[in-house]
Amino acid sequence: MSIYATATIAGSAGKTTSVTSLAVLCASRGASVRVIDFDPQGNASRQLGYADLDENELTVADVLAEAATIADVERPALAPAGISEEGLPIFDDESDIENLTVVPAYFPTLDEMKERLGHITGGVTRLRRAISAAPPVDVTLIDAPGVKGALTLSAILATQADQTSGASGVLTCTLPKPKEIEGIGKLENLIAAVNEDRDLAITLKGIIVCDVPTNKRKLYQESVADLREGYGDLVAPSIGQAVGVPEAYSFYTPVPLFRNARKTTLEYIKVLDHFIAVGLFPEVKAS
Numbered sequence: 001m002s003i004y005a006t007a008t009i010a011g012s013a014g015k016t017t018s019v020t021s022l023a024v025l026c027a028s029r030g031a032s033v034r035v036i037d038f039d040p041q042g043n044a045s046r047q048l049g050y051a052d053l054d055e056n057e058l059t060v061a062d063v064l065a066e067a068a069t070i071a072d073v074e075r076p077a078l079a080p081a082g083i084s085e086e087g088l089p090i091f092d093d094e095s096d097i098e099n100l101t102v103v104p105a106y107f108p109t110l111d112e113m114k115e116r117l118g119h120i121t122g123g124v125t126r127l128r129r130a131i132s133a134a135p136p137v138d139v140t141l142i143d144a145p146g147v148k149g150a151l152t153l154s155a156i157l158a159t160q161a162d163q164t165s166g167a168s169g170v171l172t173c174t175l176p177k178p179k180e181i182e183g184i185g186k187l188e189n190l191i192a193a194v195n196e197d198r199d200l201a202i203t204l205k206g207i208i209v210c211d212v213p214t215n216k217r218k219l220y221q222e223s224v225a226d227l228r229e230g231y232g233d234l235v236a237p238s239i240g241q242a243v244g245v246p247e248a249y250s251f252y253t254p255v256p257l258f259r260n261a262r263k264t265t266l267e268y269i270k271v272l273d274h275f276i277a278v279g280l281f282p283e284v285k286a287s
Contacts, residue, residue, distance in 0.1 A: 001136050001137060001138060001139070001140065001162045001164075001165055001283070002138070002139055002140070002162075002165045002167040002168050002280070002281060002282060002283060003131065003139075003140040003142070003158065003159045003160075003161055003162060003165065003168040004139075004140070004141050004142065004159065004168065004169065004170070004171050004205065004280075005038075005142040005144050005152075005155035005156050005158060005159050005169075005170050005171070006018060006019050006141060006142065006143055006144060006170075006171045006172065006173065007144040007145075007146075007152050007155060007156065007170055007171075007172060007187060008144075008146045008172055008173055008174070008180075008183055008187065009146075009147065009148050009152075009183040009186040009187045009190065010146070010174070010179055010180045010182065010183025010186070011146045011147070011180075011183075012146050013146070013173040013174050013175050013180050013183075013210055013211075014173045014175070014208065014210025014211055014239060015039075015143065015144075015146060015172075015173045016039070016041075016043040016044050016047065016143055017210070017245055017249075017255060018171070018173050018208050018210065018239075018268070018271075019035060019044055019141050019142075019143040020035065020044055020047045020048060020143075020254040020255070021254060021255045021256055021264075021265070021268040022141060022268065022271070022272055023035045023048075023077075023100055023139075023141050023254075024077075024097060024100065024254045024255075024256040024257060025256055025268060025269060025272050026138070026139050026272070026281060026284045027077075027097060027098060027099035027100040028098075028099075028256070029284050029285045029287075030099065030285065031099060031138040031139050031281075031283050031284045031285075032099050032137040032138045032139070033099060033100045033101070033137060033138065033139045033140075033141065034070075034074060034100075034101050034102070034103065034134075034137045034139070034140045034141070035048060035077070035100070035101070035102045035103070035140075035141050035142075035143065036060060036070075036102075036103040036127070036131075036140065036141070036142045036143065036158075037060060037102060037103060037104050037105035037143050038060060038105065038110075038127070038142050038143055038144050038145065038151055038154070038155050039105065039110075039143050039144060039145045039146070039151075040105060040107050040110040040111040040114060040145065040151075041105075041107065041145075042104070042105040042106060042107055042110075043143075043249075044102065044105070044143040045102060045104035045105050045106075046249075046252060047248075047249065047252060047253065047254050048077040048078065048097070048100070048102040048104075048254065049075070049076075049077055049078025049079070049080075049089070049091065049095065049097075049102070049252075050075065050078075050102065050104040051088075051089065051252060052088070053104060053106045054106070055106065055108060055109060057104075057106070058072055058073045059073060059103075059104050059105055059106040059109060059110065060073060060103050060104065060105050060110060061105070061106065061109035061110045061112070061113045062109075063103065063126070063127070063130045064110075064113050064117060064123075064126050064127065064130075064154075065113065066126065069130065069133065069134065070103055070130050070131065070133070070134035070135075071134055071135055073103050073104070074101045074102065074103045074134075075101060075102060075103075075104065076096045076097070076100070076101055076102075077096070077097040077100040077101060077102045078091050078095040078096060078097065079095055079097055079253055079254065079257045080095065080251065080252050080253060081094065081095055083251060083252075089251075089252040097254075097257070101137075110151075114145075114149060114150055114151045117150040117151065117154065118149075118150035118153075123150070123154075124150055124153050124154045124157060125154070125157055126154070127142075127154045127155065127157070127158040127161075128154070128157050128158040128160060128161045129161075131158055131161035131162075132161045132162070136162075138283035138284070139281060139283055139284065140161075142155045142158060142159075144156075148186070148190060152190070153190070153194065156170055156190070156191060156194055156202060157194065157198070157200075157202075159202055160200060160202065165282075167205070167279060167280050167281065167282050168205075169202055169203045169204065169205035170187070170191060170202065170203070170204050170205060171204075171205055171206045171207075171208065172184055172187055172204065172206075172207055172208070173207075173208045173209075173210050174207060174208075174209055174210070174227075175209070175210060175211050176209055176211075176212050176220035176223040176224055176238075177220075177223070178223075181223060181226075181227065184204075184207065184227075184231075187204065188204055191203070191204060204234065205234070205275075205280055206234055206235075206236055206275055206278075206280060207227065207231055207234050207235045207236065208236050208238075208239060208271055209224055209227065209235065209236075209238040209239065210238075210239045211239065211240075211241050211245075212224070212238045212239065212240050212241060213240075213241045214240050214241055214242075224238060233274075233278045234278075236270075236271040236274045236275060237267065237270040237271055237274055238267070239264060239267045239268065239271070240263070240264070240267060242261065242263055242264045243260075244258060244260045244261030244262070244263065244264050245261060245264055247260050247261065248260070248261050255268065256268065269287060272284070272287075273286055273287055
């Protein structure tokens with residue numbers, strides 16, 4: 001089982017779109033995939049069928065509180081059959097996304113837990129222990145917050161839940177802009193601090209450059225080229241700016257399952273195939 005925490009330190013940079021897109025693509029190739037929504041915003045849950053949770057439903061916060069297991073909380077990922085007049089997703093018997101489950105997040109409870117987690121003895125390792133105890137899947141993708149904190153630390157540590165997989169580690173997303181690119185170095189510093197403090201060997205495994213403007217591509221080529229020069233094969237093929245991505249979000253649908261996002265889907269296929277070629281996602285078939 002390979003486990004990837006997708007984290008950024010510089011805010012939103014295509015992280016959730018990348019997690020849900022890679023998850024759907026891996027599942028479409030026959031791999032069993034689990035997405036753990038570890039961001040209080042809950043956007044991964046929203047895109048995988050669970051936008052309308054309430055405090056009485058089990059979520060990832062209950063796993064962190066040790067009041068439930070991952071098996072108790074995870075649900076089949078869903079793609080809507082349509083959208084209601086009120087703009088809400090409609091699901092039917094064919095909405096299940098084959099081979100894909102999600103451990104959903106609910107903002108109030110996970111936001112509260114993030115403040116408590118660092119003050120609980122062993123709190124930041126609870127997710128790692130929960131994954132170790134969960135029914136195994138081929139691929140686990142953790143959608144971590146876009147900021148430094150106890151949840152991001154927990155997600156990074158959770159990549160070590162299965163020590164037999166050398167492919168596990170941290171993925172990150174960035175925009176082709178200085179602020180976001182600088183965040184990669186900050187994330188590396190956090191990973192290094194975690195390794196030194198806990199005698200681990202967690203590494204940054206991949207970088208996805210997202211939302212690259214198509215009409216100003218020359219302006220950003222230097223930034224992407226500098227990334228490739230510095231990080232080599234860690235840098236996957238870029239994801240271009242496209243209206244299909246926000247449209248897919250508004251339709252509560254992962255990009256690969258949204259018909260108006262074909263261009264972006266093909267780009268994410270290239271990302272996945274690149275990662276497979278460099279040794280990541282060993283459980284997933286190459287296209």
